[in-house]
Amino acid sequence: MRWCFVRLYHAFAMMLCMSAGEDFDWTKTEKTSFYFGTFPTGFTWGAGSSAYQTEGAWNVDGKGMSIWDAFSHKKGKIFQNQTGDSSCNGFYKFKDDINLMKEMKLNHYRFSISWPRILPSGLKGEYINEKGIKYYNDLINMLLENKIIPVVTLYHWDLPQVLQEKYGGWQNVSMVNYFNDFANLCFERFGSRVRYWITFNNPWSIAVEGYETGEHAPGLKMKGTGAYRAAHHIIKAHAKVWHTYDKGWRRKQKGLVGISLTADWGEPVDTSNQKDIEAAERYIQFYLGWFATPIFNGDYPQIMKEYIGRKSGQQGLGASRLPVFSAQEKSYIKGTCDFLGLGHFTTRYVTQKSYPSSIGDSYFADRDLAELVDPQWPDPGSEWLYSVPWGFRRLLNFVKTQYRNPMIYVTENGVSEKTLCTDLCDDWRMQYYKDYINEMLKGGGLEEESNRDVFF
Numbered sequence: 001m002r003w004c005f006v007r008l009y010h011a012f013a014m015m016l017c018m019s020a021g022e023d024f025d026w027t028k029t030e031k032t033s034f035y036f037g038t039f040p041t042g043f044t045w046g047a048g049s050s051a052y053q054t055e056g057a058w059n060v061d062g063k064g065m066s067i068w069d070a071f072s073h074k075k076g077k078i079f080q081n082q083t084g085d086s087s088c089n090g091f092y093k094f095k096d097d098i099n100l101m102k103e104m105k106l107n108h109y110r111f112s113i114s115w116p117r118i119l120p121s122g123l124k125g126e127y128i129n130e131k132g133i134k135y136y137n138d139l140i141n142m143l144l145e146n147k148i149i150p151v152v153t154l155y156h157w158d159l160p161q162v163l164q165e166k167y168g169g170w171q172n173v174s175m176v177n178y179f180n181d182f183a184n185l186c187f188e189r190f191g192s193r194v195r196y197w198i199t200f201n202n203p204w205s206i207a208v209e210g211y212e213t214g215e216h217a218p219g220l221k222m223k224g225t226g227a228y229r230a231a232h233h234i235i236k237a238h239a240k241v242w243h244t245y246d247k248g249w250r251r252k253q254k255g256l257v258g259i260s261l262t263a264d265w266g267e268p269v270d271t272s273n274q275k276d277i278e279a280a281e282r283y284i285q286f287y288l289g290w291f292a293t294p295i296f297n298g299d300y301p302q303i304m305k306e307y308i309g310r311k312s313g314q315q316g317l318g319a320s321r322l323p324v325f326s327a328q329e330k331s332y333i334k335g336t337c338d339f340l341g342l343g344h345f346t347t348r349y350v351t352q353k354s355y356p357s358s359i360g361d362s363y364f365a366d367r368d369l370a371e372l373v374d375p376q377w378p379d380p381g382s383e384w385l386y387s388v389p390w391g392f393r394r395l396l397n398f399v400k401t402q403y404r405n406p407m408i409y410v411t412e413n414g415v416s417e418k419t420l421c422t423d424l425c426d427d428w429r430m431q432y433y434k435d436y437i438n439e440m441l442k443g444g445g446l447e448e449e450s451n452r453d454v455f456f
Contacts, residue, residue, distance in 0.1 A: 046108030064120025122160030224361020260341030343412030347391030381418025
C-alpha cells in the first residue's frame with residue numbers, strides 16, 4: 001500500500017507560471033546542493049488527506065459501502081488485516097484537525113468527498129444522503145471561518161461498492177455519467193464556497209493497482225487490458241466533469257477544475273546511451289503521459305500507441321489492447337485542465353529491457369524497460385519509496401517542457417518512517433521535506449519569479 005492512516009499526511013503545494021523552456025534535455029543531469037533562496041510573496045502552505053484514509057465512520061449516518069470498505073474487510077488483502085473503519089476518526093474530529101491547521105498557519109486544506117457518503121447507492125437519481133452533505137458543509141464552513149481555503153478532490157479511490165458489483169466499476173463506460181452526476185451534485189451543494197476542484201487523485205493507481213495487479217480495491221487482476229480500459233473511462237469522466245463545470249457553473253462560481261496525477265521520475269541509467277534515454281521516456285509516458293497527454297493534447301502518447309499496438313499484434317490480437325479515442329472524443333478531452341495537480345514521492349533508474357510476447361499481456365511488459373534503484377539512496381522503510389530529491393526537480397522541468405508550462409499544484413509529497421517509536425520521531429521526515437521542497441524551489445525557477453506561487 002502506498003499510504004498509511006494519518007490525519008494530515010501529505011504536503012500539498014501550488015506552483016504557478018514556471019518559466020518557459022525548450023524540449024526536455026535528458027543529458028542535463030545537474031544535481032546541485034542546497035539552494036538558500038526564498039519562495040515568493042504569496043506562496044502558501046497547506047495539508048492534504050482523503051476520505052477513506054482519514055474519516056472512519058464507514059457505516060455511520062447513512063454512508064454506503066465503498067470498494068475500499070469491501071476490499072479491506074477481506075482477510076489477507078491489507079497488511080495485518082487493517083481497515084479504514086475507524087482510521088483517524090476524522091469524521092468526528094474534523095474540528096480538532098482544523099484547529100491544528102490554524103495553529104500551523106496553513107492556508108489551504110485538500111480533502112476528498114466520499115461518493116458513497118452522499119450517494120450510498122452511487123446514483124444521484126436514487127437517494128441523496130443529506131447527513132453526508134451536512135458533514136461536508138460543516139467541514140467547508142469551518143475551514144472558511146478559519147481562513148483556510150478548501151481544495152476538494154471528487155474521487156480519491158472510494159467508488160460506491162454497488163457500482164462495482166452491478167457494473168464492474170471503471171471497466172464500464174457507464175461510470176462516466178454516474179461520476180458526472182455525483183460531481184454535478186457537489187458543484188451544486190458546495191460550489192458556492194469551493195474554488196478548487198480535483199476530479200481524480202492518482203488515476204494510475206486506480207487503474208494499475210486496482211485492475212491490473214489487484215493490490216488495491218477492487219482487487220481485480222485483468223492483466224494487459226483492465227488498467228487500460230479503466231484509465232480510458234477515467235479520462236472520459238474527467239473531461240465530462242470539466243465540461244459540466246465549464247458550461248454550468250464556472251461563470252457563477254468562478255472556480256477551477258484540474259486533475260491530480262502521481263508520477264515517479266525515471267532517470268536513464270546511462271544518459272549517453274540512447275536506448276536508456278528512450279526507456280526512461282517510456283517510463284514517464286506510460287506513467288504521467290498516459291493521462292496528461294490526452295488531457296493536454298487530446299490523445300495517448302505516441303510511444304504508448306506504438307508499443308502496445310505492436311505487442312498486441314505479436315500476441316495475435318486483431319486490435320490494440322490500448323483503447324482508441326474517436327476524433328470527437330479527442331477534441332472533447334483536449335484542454336480539459338485548468339491546472340495540473342502533481343503528486344511525487346520517489347525516483348527510479350531506468351534501462352532498456354525487451355519482454356517477449358510469449359510472457360503474456362501485461363502493462364509492465366508493454367513498456368520494455370527495467371527499473372533499478374541506487375543502494376546508496378536513503379531507504380525510509382517502504383519498498384517502493386527512496387529519497388531522491390533531485391528527481392522531483394527533473395519531473396517538474398519535464399512537465400514544464402512537455403505540456404507547455406501549465407499551472408502546477410503539487411498535490412502530494414510525503415514519506416514513510418521505518419523507525420517504530422512511541423514518541424514523535426520525525427527527523428527523517430523533516431529531512432525528506434527539506435530536500436524535496438528545496439528541489440521544487442530550484443526546479444521552478446522561483447528564484448527568478450516573483451508572482452503567484454503556493455505550497456500547500
